[in-house]
Amino acid sequence: MSQYALRAAGLTKRYGRLTALDDLTLDVPAGEVFGFLGPNGAGKSTTIRLLLGLARPTAGQAWIFGTEAADVVRAHRMLAYVPADVALWPQLTGAEILHLQAQTGPGTDLAYRDELVERFALDPSKPARTYSTGNRQKVALIAAFATRAPLLVLDEPTSGLDPLMEREFRAAVGQARDHGQTVFLSSHQLAEVEAVCDRVGILRTGRLVEVATIDRLRGLHRSEVTVVYRGAAPGLSAVPGVETVEATGESRLRFTLTGSPAPALRALAAADVTALTVREPSLEEIFLDFYGTGAVR
């Protein structure tokens, strides 16, 4: 079997004049948890549809463990997929659907599946028509995580989950990694990708603009810090990671912080700080930060 779980070479998809995916070349080694990050409409789902053979590329090719993605019967023996919008058979219960999927998929660890049903707090006795978006997502996630498929393809899998369930999701991704499974996870949530992924590809208007490890991504991460103080202003000039310090009112200032917060915290500790807020940048801000407005097409 190929050492790459997933490969794309010049993968392109056009819908009329719109280029949804533009010349994607990407290798994901087996065993990696790879995050595919991008704002709405960046082309994440299009990429996944091409990888799954659900759509035909306008140009280029993709492979799943060395098998052409277009060879759906062989490629799908090696993967489990959770779509962004999970549709289930409305008249079947959660348990019946999990049973059905275990019969048709690449093999299921039934004991682990039961454990996941507990952990995700799913009531499998109810018909799927009564399930909320989050519960439908749970059924699909449980079915996928309980397989021993070497590749899990998850398209924005936590959009309907609450924070407790997100924690379970992250733990399940960790266990998949421990089993040696490869995870390809599309997301527009920076925090989720940071928490679970080894490497991240950043997609923007159909183009892969960066592939970076999480450490490198953290380096790009610029937070905005607001400080209210009494007496003398904290001395922040020449503090590593601190930039663009500006007074925003009487005894109030704002600065941006990149990398480790320790030097800035030491500088702030020397002043009489009465309030401190830290705002994480949005993904879009990080894009703009890193690529400049010139990168926007």
Ligand SMILES: Nc1ncnc2c1ncn2[C@@H]1O[C@H](COP(=O)(O)OP(=O)(O)OP(=O)(O)O)[C@@H](O)[C@H]1O
């Ligand atoms: N079948 C289609 N016909 C025409 N345009 C399409 C089709 N599918 C996707 N697109 C367009 O391709 C672009 C990429 O869409 P895609 O769904 O891949 O983005 P995404 O990154 O998955 O976004 P989201 O996070 O909103 O799901 C968008 O501009 C979208 O409108």
